[in-house]
Amino acid sequence: MKISTVAEHTGLSIDTLRFYEKIGLIDPPPRDAGGRRDYPDDVIGWIGFLGQLNATGMPQADRIRYAELRRLGASTYTERREMLQAHREVIRQKLKQMQETLALMDRKVALYEQLEEEERSHV
Amino acid sequence: MKISTVAEHTGLSIDTLRFYEKIGLIDPPPRDAGGRRDYPDDVIGWIGFLGQLNATGMPQADRIRYAELRRLGASTYTERREMLQAHREVIRQKLKQMQETLALMDRKVALYEQLEEEERSHV
DNA sequence: GCTTGAGCTGGAGTACACTCCAGCTCGTAA
DNA sequence: TTACGAGCTGGAGTGTACTCCAGCTCAAGC
Numbered sequence: 153m154k155i156s157t158v159a160e161h162t163g164l165s166i167d168t169l170r171f172y173e174k175i176g177l178i179d180p181p182p183r184d185a186g187g188r189r190d191y192p193d194d195v196i197g198w199i200g201f202l203g204q205l206n207a208t209g210m211p212q213a214d215r216i217r218y219a220e221l222r223r224l225g226a227s228t229y230t231e232r233r234e235m236l237q238a239h240r241e242v243i244r245q246k247l248k249q250m251q252e253t254l255a256l257m258d259r260k261v262a263l264y265e266q267l268e269e270e271e272r273s274h275v
Numbered sequence: 276m277k278i279s280t281v282a283e284h285t286g287l288s289i290d291t292l293r294f295y296e297k298i299g300l301i302d303p304p305p306r307d308a309g310g311r312r313d314y315p316d317d318v319i320g321w322i323g324f325l326g327q328l329n330a331t332g333m334p335q336a337d338r339i340r341y342a343e344l345r346r347l348g349a350s351t352y353t354e355r356r357e358m359l360q361a362h363r364e365v366i367r368q369k370l371k372q373m374q375e376t377l378a379l380m381d382r383k384v385a386l387y388e389q390l391e392e393e394e395r396s397h398v
Numbered sequence: 399g400c401t402t403g404a405g406c407t408g409g410a411g412t413a414c415a416c417t418c419c420a421g422c423t424c425g426t427a428a
Numbered sequence: 429t430t431a432c433g434a435g436c437t438g439g440a441g442t443g444t445a446c447t448c449c450a451g452c453t454c455a456a457g458c
Binding site for chain 2: 232236249252
């Protein structure tokens with residue numbers, strides 16, 4: 153799989169893919185005869201997972217640590233589980249915050265609608 | 276209200292409060308006889324609201340725009356409502372993403388527990 | 399009246415996460 | 429066989445959001 157194909161499938165830019173490799177988020181893929189990266193198919197799923205960790209606010213350093221543990225194999229299951237459990241708690245907190253703010257947005261929007269109505273009727 | 280008091284009540288640093296004033300997120304407060312900032316009490320609520328917008332991912336530039344509209348008064352009700360409605364949609368998307376990732380974390384944690392068990396029993 | 403500590407200004411520095419660029423090589427198509 | 433496009437490397441540059449610092453002023457306690 154060429155780097156451009158991976159970029160298309162993941163939504164990351166080619167530069168970002170090389171950057172992720174440099175910082176250790178993606179394993180350096182084998183190269184073809186011309187020295188170009190030839191990614192395994194499963195990199196798509198891995199990048200998708202990284203994207204979910206990213207979208208839910210896991211810092212780069214932690215994602216790099218997780219990727220490192222993954223490279224180290226079965227001996228790191230426990231630490232990986234602990235990382236995911238910790239992140240799960242972070243997500244739960246954020247969810248709560250989001251729900252509260254969503255409710256606040258609803259109240260504020262209703263308030264502004266009322267204020268706009270009052271403006272229109274020159275109260 | 277002194278800047279240190281505002282910092283304590285909001286969790287922002289004194290530097291951040293001055294920075295927020297510089298970029299237009301907080302109105303420049305009146306000064307006391309010695310030239311020090313003397314914040315009105317309601318700045319606490321405003322900063323809390325900014326914190327909620329921040330925590331739910333509204334970019335700085337948008338928060339600055341909202342603060343600017345707020346300063347402009349009643350004529351900006353509609354634009355403010357539209358901003359909040361747009362942000363509400365962003366929050367809904369993020370909520371969905373968070374819930375999906377939370378479910379994924381649950382599945383992954385369960386998977387790792389199973390793998391750890393298999394490791395322990397030398398399968 | 400002198401020291402101390404809080405606050406002041408303008409500007410430089412930092413951390414994170416990319417993003418872009420120059421100058422190069424390689425494989426394919428006309 | 430030459431032109432072109434895709435990909436390569438190392439390193440510089442960017443945007444966001446703060447964070448820190450030097451050197452100053454001011455009010456209050458001893």
